[in-house]
Amino acid sequence: xxxxxxxxxxxxxxxxxxxxxxxxxxxxxxxxxxxxxxxxxxxxxxxxxxxxxxxxxxxxxxxxxxxxxxxxxxxxxxxxxxxxxxxxxxxxxxxxxxxxxxxxxxxxxxxxxxxxxxxxxxxxxxxxxxxxxxxxxxxxxxxxxxx
Amino acid sequence: xxxxxxxxxxxxxxxxxxxxxxxxxxxxxxxxxxxxxxxxxxxxxxxxxxxxxxxxxxxxxxxxxxxxxxxxxxxxxxxxxxxxxxxxxxxxxxxxxxxxxxxxxxxxxxxxxxxxxxxxxxxxxxxxxxxxxxxxxxxxxxxxxxxxxxxxxxxxxxxxxxxxxxxxxxxxxxxxxxxx
Numbered sequence: 001x002x003x004x005x006x007x008x009x010x011x012x013x014x015x016x017x018x019x020x021x022x023x024x025x026x027x028x029x030x031x032x033x034x035x036x037x038x039x040x041x042x043x044x045x046x047x048x049x050x051x052x053x054x055x056x057x058x059x060x061x062x063x064x065x066x067x068x069x070x071x072x073x074x075x076x077x078x079x080x081x082x083x084x085x086x087x088x089x090x091x092x093x094x095x096x097x098x099x100x101x102x103x104x105x106x107x108x109x110x111x112x113x114x115x116x117x118x119x120x121x122x123x124x125x126x127x128x129x130x131x132x133x134x135x136x137x138x139x140x141x142x143x144x145x146x147x
Numbered sequence: 148x149x150x151x152x153x154x155x156x157x158x159x160x161x162x163x164x165x166x167x168x169x170x171x172x173x174x175x176x177x178x179x180x181x182x183x184x185x186x187x188x189x190x191x192x193x194x195x196x197x198x199x200x201x202x203x204x205x206x207x208x209x210x211x212x213x214x215x216x217x218x219x220x221x222x223x224x225x226x227x228x229x230x231x232x233x234x235x236x237x238x239x240x241x242x243x244x245x246x247x248x249x250x251x252x253x254x255x256x257x258x259x260x261x262x263x264x265x266x267x268x269x270x271x272x273x274x275x276x277x278x279x280x281x282x283x284x285x286x287x288x289x290x291x292x293x294x295x296x297x298x299x300x301x302x303x304x305x306x307x308x309x310x311x312x313x314x315x316x317x318x319x320x321x322x323x324x325x326x327x
Contacts (some may be wrong), residue, residue: 034305035312052306057152109289113308116293117300125212125219125236128293132220 003119004079009128016076024114030055031112039103075138083141090145099145108135123129191310192259196308199256209294210249211242216290224283234313237316262321284319
């Protein structure tokens with residue numbers, strides 16, 4: 001089981017409580033699709049992804065970004081058992097969506113960059129450490145049921 | 148609709164219409180040979196130079212912060228600094244070395260048209276003396292991107308992000324050129 005200090009819990013909770021899920025979700029997913037264009041392979045049914053501008057204006061992508069952030073919320077609410085919280089989602093990504101789990105890491109990195117932009121100097125070293133620890137647990141859990 | 152659709156952030160791309168920009172292909176004709184890899188288009192090189200120029204007043208901070216974050220977020224990287232009395236985030240040797248590294252990155256921007264040739268001696272240093280596992284270049288690049296995003300949230304658009312990320316990846320490749 002992952003051990004969380006009180007400080008780490010407080011940091012993660014604080015980040016989520018100040019988060020605009022729509023804004024950050026949309027920006028993170030768009031950034032991922034732009035910076036790592038091969039991730040677009042999973043979004044064939046999402047309309048126009050022709051270039052950065054169309055991606056940034058795509059409402060289906062925006063909605064999906066929000067959905068992803070709300071999915072992350074579940075990890076926040078179950079920090080002591082993220083592994084089991086995501087068991088089903090992991091199977092879904094593996095068996096139905098066929099997503100290469102390395103993509104979870106790519107999206108996590110983009111989410112970190114977007115949150116860093118939003119928080120500026122408030123995204124301290126300590127904050128980044130806690131945040132990336134949280135994301136690495138999430139990424140690991142999502143990849144866990146792959147077979 | 149959201150702000151990004153009518154976005155001032157993208158003013159670096161206002162004059163460039165992505166729709167007919169051939170340079171965004173993965174292939175580019177450089178001299179007499181075809182580079183079929185993830186090399187930078189001319190537009191991306193210009194984006195990198197432009198952003199690094201904007202960043203220059205804060206480059207020391209970004210370098211120092213990036214290395215501090217590297218050793219904090221990825222503690223295994225401290226293994227390369229066992230000869231320092233203090234390799235903790237924010238310590239004097241870490242900050243100083245971060246600034247040195249950033250200086251090297253800026254130097255590489257100036258050699259962006261021939262990173263392999265331009266970074267030959269640095270590559271030999273990393274290959275034969277320092278022997279830093281190349282996976283760590285990616286980790287440091289990520290920390291640099293986070294710092295750039297923190298300090299220049301408006302300028303570090305997704306388009307700038309992809310160009311800088313590609314550049315840092317090319318830089319890492321050039322540094323690892325002599326490894327084996």
